[in-house]
Amino acid sequence: MKQIFIDKFVIPQNGKQEFTQRMNFNRDFIKNLPGFLGDAAYERADDNGNMICITVANWESEDALNQAKQKVQAEYQRIGFNPAELLARLNITMEREIFQPLAN
Template sequence: MTHRIYRVDKFVVPNQAREEFLTQVKNTHQLLKAQPGFIQDFLLEQPADSEEFNVITIVEWQDTRAIENARAAVMAMHKSTGFNPQEMFVRLGIKADLGNYKPINA
């Protein structure tokens, strides 16, 4: 039996970093949508205050194997383009809380 899995990432982004950050997120999600096992995604934002805002991305995957394969595809894309997410986070002052979640069965 396969169980759906959700990738939920929360970012606190300074206002001046918003455009560059969202460009990278949208590029990544274009790749994710083309991966086997992708079901749906959500890109959500909330103003935090006058200096920063919160972004949450949620991607629903068919199973653990699908999310692992997608992660490998994203890493390959980053390598081929020379993009380093951790460097961008530090450079732009972005705070991230990243993780995989599964449904709680009642």
Template sequence: MSQSSKVYRLDKFIVPATARDQFLAKILSTHAILRQQPGFIQDAVLEQTSGPGKFNIVTMVEWQSQDAIDAAKIIVQELHAKTDFSPQQTMQRLGIQADIANYSLVS
């Protein structure tokens, strides 16, 4: 596996204090599923402790490839459908803003 094929999924969130516990619980349960998927390398769930940045929760998952991300996304979507969970509706209801993207190593 070459370094250039690895993909890093970074999700940055602005989470109101009133939504923190509920939101983190869902993130942690989702990451437990992601860790079991083929192509998963490592992850981190981070909470801002200082600084002027507006994103107070950030998650990172390192994957072997885009194909691994695509396969994991299907698994998570199927689980959400089975449990009648909508991430978009939940974030809207809780007042959470998100910036979600895939990244690759520059060097």
């Protein structure tokens, strides 16, 4: 069954540029992984000037998503990137959910 991986980020104004660079790196990386079906990113500003960003990645199966997660973590380790540190340093909050398409 297809898996839809959805992240919601709230990024303070001072972290927007660095966050966007990292997000684009990640989006480019996953596009080459097996089982990747496509992605999208959306943004808006809230009343406080924070960037609200939603990313959506579609995967052909739960197995493909799990393998992609492992490959992403291995790439982070290879390049010395710590996502938790980035989120904490830039005061970014994140919510993550996995969905499946609605059955007809």
